[in-house]
Amino acid sequence: MTQTSFLSIDPVTRRVSLDARDPAFYTDPNKTYAALHASCPSFYWEEQKQWFFTGYDHVNALLRDRRFGRQILHIATREELGMPEPAAHTRHFDKAEEHSLLEIEPPEHTRLRTLVNRAFVSRHVEKMTPEITELTNRLIDDFEKDGETELLSTFADIIPVTMIARMIGIPEEMGPQLLKWSHDYVGMYMFKRSRADEEAADRSAKEFADYVRQVIAERRAEPRDDLLSHMIHTEHKGQFLTEDELISTTIVLLNAGHEATVHQIGNSVRVILDSGIDPATLFTDEKTTERTVEETLRICAPVHIFQRWCLEPCDIDGVSFKRGDKVSLILAAANLDPQKFPEPLEFKPSRDEGANLSFGAGIHFCIGAPLARLELNIVLPLLFQRLPGLKIAETPRVKDVYHFHGLERLDLTW
Structure with a gap:
């Protein structure tokens, strides 16, 4: 039995009590993940009333397992599942999420992803290298x-x-407003969110959707060479995206296209500076840079959990699930599985033990992964090369936004 002020693990029953809003947990969740790996990598989280999986092999397999999906109401009714009706005070948020790539399954997911995927493939994204480099240097x-x-x-x-705004075709001056909407929006995914969080997310979802609708109307009238115009005017098997699909897709791309990467830039700089390793040795060439970036993604992922609905009865790691059950996969903990990554809490850019799961896997693998990786592979080396002697000025505070992981602020000197 493991017992601390915020964590209780019973390895026999695989029951875990964990307060996700305790700073001792969210400030350094990796220590808790290590304790879970040592006691029960698959466990029932009492406060969340769900089974969670942390083992690399289980998480990797479940992300690809078609017996589990991101939605359930395409095969069962709310009445069958005993699900309450949607809350009235989050109706705008629910509407914006209705056709989100993150929330739907084939065939709708296949159609939407096919229409936007081309813009995010590596060879297309790499054309943005000069722009990212120029912006990074200008900010420094x-x-x-x-x-x-x-x-x-x-x-x-x-x-x-x-x-991501340039790519989609949203004016850059909208950046601060997009950040505000996005921060409110992702509040819906925080553990123990409050009614105020839900109302803020709903308000921002409505404003966000109204704004995107206006830009869609402009692009219908005057198409440009941007992703939004492409989504509006391209068909797939004779079908165009509907207005609601366009709004949902644009919002999810804008949110996912920057929220996690903002966290990851801060997380990466912190973990590199905390490691004591000379940054100059981490970015000597393309290969060492890539390995450094992947190791920061492994050890301090920006998004920790993805959930899945069980679509048909099955057994996983000795646990029986029925249709309509929800399970959670802790991607950040899978990245710390000692069976996969020896000495998992050590920052080792020389690792060569396989891929991390920070971008997921399967049909819902992060569509923006090539863009996020490109940004990190450009931004981090430039920052450390331009500012030799970089140091953390004061201990950074981690945001209370679990299951996301990012910093409140990162004060640096050089």
Whole structure:
């Protein structure tokens, strides 16, 4: 039996009590994940009333297992499953999510993903290298002479939202507003969200959708060379995206296209500086840079959990599930499985033990992974090369936004 102020693990029953809002947990969840791996990698989380999986092989397999899906109401009714009706105060949020790539299954998922996938393949994304490099250098130019900066507001917040806005065809000056909508929106995915969080997410979802609807109307009238125009005017097997599908897809691409990458830039800089390894040795060439980026993604992933509905009865790791049960997969914990990654809590950019699961796997593998990886592979080397002697000025605070993982602020000096 493991017992702390915020965590209780019974390895016999595989029952775990864990307060996800306790700073001792969300500030450094990796320690808790290590304890879970040691006691019961598959466990029932009492507060969440769900089974969770942390083992690399289980998480990797379940992400690809077609007996599980992101939606359930395409094969069963709310009445059959004993699900309550949707809440009235989140109706705008629910509407915006109705056709989200993250929330739907084939054949709808296949059709929507086919229409946007081409824009995100590596060879297309790599054309953005000069733009990302120019923006990164310009931002560093703004604060280099100061000898200090708060990296999230002056750097990490700006690059991903600017690039995804350019790609989709949203004016760059909308960046701050997109960040506000996005922060409110993802509040719906936090553990123990409050009524106020839900109302803020719903309000921002309505404003976001109204704005996207207006831009769609402009692109219908005057198409441009951007992703939104492409989605509006391209058909798949004789079908075009509906207005609601266009709105849902645009919102999810804007949110997913920057929220996690903002967190990851901050997380990566922190873990590199905390490691004591000379940054100059981590970015000597393309290969070492890629390995460094992948190791930061492994050890401090920005998104920790994805959930799945059980679509048909099955047994996983000795646990029986019925149709309509929900299970959760802790991607960040799978990245720390000692069976897959020896000494998993150690930051080792020289690792060669296989892929991390920070972008998921299967049909819902993150469509923006090539863009996020490109941004990290450009941004991190430039930052450390331009600012030798980079140091953390004061211990960063981690945001209370689990199951996301990111910093409140990152104060640096050089």
